[in-house]
Amino acid sequence: MLDLARLRALHAVSVHGTVGAAATALGYTPSAVSQQIAKLERETRTTLLERRGRGVALTEEALHLASTARELMAIVERAETELEERRGVPAGRLTIAAFASAARGLLPSVLADLARRHPSLDTRMTEVDPHLSIDLVAKGAVDMAVVHDWDIAPLPTPPGVEQAVIGDDLCDLVVPHDHRLAGRAAVRREELKSERWITQPPGLVCHEWLVRTLREAGCEPDIAHQAEENPTLVALVAAGLGVALIPRLGRGPVPSGAVTVPLTPVPVRRLYALWRTGASRRPAIAETVRTLQSHWAP
Numbered sequence: 001m002l003d004l005a006r007l008r009a010l011h012a013v014s015v016h017g018t019v020g021a022a023a024t025a026l027g028y029t030p031s032a033v034s035q036q037i038a039k040l041e042r043e044t045r046t047t048l049l050e051r052r053g054r055g056v057a058l059t060e061e062a063l064h065l066a067s068t069a070r071e072l073m074a075i076v077e078r079a080e081t082e083l084e085e086r087r088g089v090p091a092g093r094l095t096i097a098a099f100a101s102a103a104r105g106l107l108p109s110v111l112a113d114l115a116r117r118h119p120s121l122d123t124r125m126t127e128v129d130p131h132l133s134i135d136l137v138a139k140g141a142v143d144m145a146v147v148h149d150w151d152i153a154p155l156p157t158p159p160g161v162e163q164a165v166i167g168d169d170l171c172d173l174v175v176p177h178d179h180r181l182a183g184r185a186a187v188r189r190e191e192l193k194s195e196r197w198i199t200q201p202p203g204l205v206c207h208e209w210l211v212r213t214l215r216e217a218g219c220e221p222d223i224a225h226q227a228e229e230n231p232t233l234v235a236l237v238a239a240g241l242g243v244a245l246i247p248r249l250g251r252g253p254v255p256s257g258a259v260t261v262p263l264t265p266v267p268v269r270r271l272y273a274l275w276r277t278g279a280s281r282r283p284a285i286a287e288t289v290r291t292l293q294s295h296w297a298p
Contacts, residue, residue, distance in 0.1 A: 097133035105250025
């Protein structure tokens with residue numbers, strides 16, 4: 001009889017690509033995941049992981065077994081959903097993937113509220129980029145994701161994944177305190193052609209939105225500095241190194257060396273909660289969505 005926990009570990013490695021990333025998603029140590037895989041190899045008398053440089057790769061047999069593991073976990077999820085639904089209260093483990101500013105500015109109060117009101121519910125959060133977390137939900141690697149999209153860069157939702165709107169996050173232009181635009185009541189996008197920009201790296205939603213928006217306004221952005229975390233972007237602006245477009249969620253206090261200026265039209269990103277259709281009846285999902293919405297403060 002194959003052990004479900006070991007199959008879950010193999011499936012996590014197949015989804016996340018590395019033992020370390022799988023361990024983070026499961027809430028284990030990398031050593032614990034490696035031990036689970038090693039035990040599964042002994043049980044099946046099959047080599048499942050092969051060394052590839054500094055990482056590992058799944059063998060063909062492991063890929064087939066991981067596919068079966070995904071089917072088994074879907075069956076277990078249905079059983080757990082039915083049991084939780086019969087009890088009528090949120091319970092069991094709920095894994096959530098959230099992008100950085102939501103993990104910092106929204107999830108702490110939500111998770112604390114859920115823990116206080118529903119002690120039988122064990123929530124586990126992992127910080128993940130929105131583009132990646134959608135796939136993790138679809139593949140069953142996490143139960144729910146908090147994601148965002150922008151007005152001109154919507155995120156596609158695959159079949160079998162449900163969504164609910166959490167709220168709209170407004171964005172401001174952040175400039176050095178002595179900048180020519182500081183103190184303005186509003187700034188049009190066309191006025192930003194000559195600016196040096198500080199933004200997130202290519203491939204992230206905020207970067208792609210900035211590039212597309214400025215190009216539509218008739219200018220190619222001069223990107224001087226890149227960083228993933230919004231507080232880092234704000235610190236670079238405060239040092240006088242450029243301007244940035246920063247969402248309000250999780251931004252924190254703006255330091256004395258920088259000020260915010262409204263853009264017109266106002267850039268907006270919309271936050272969503274995503275989960276698999278098969279888990280829609282689970283009380284933990286419905287309650288977490290309600291709590292996310294109730295804690296939203298635009």
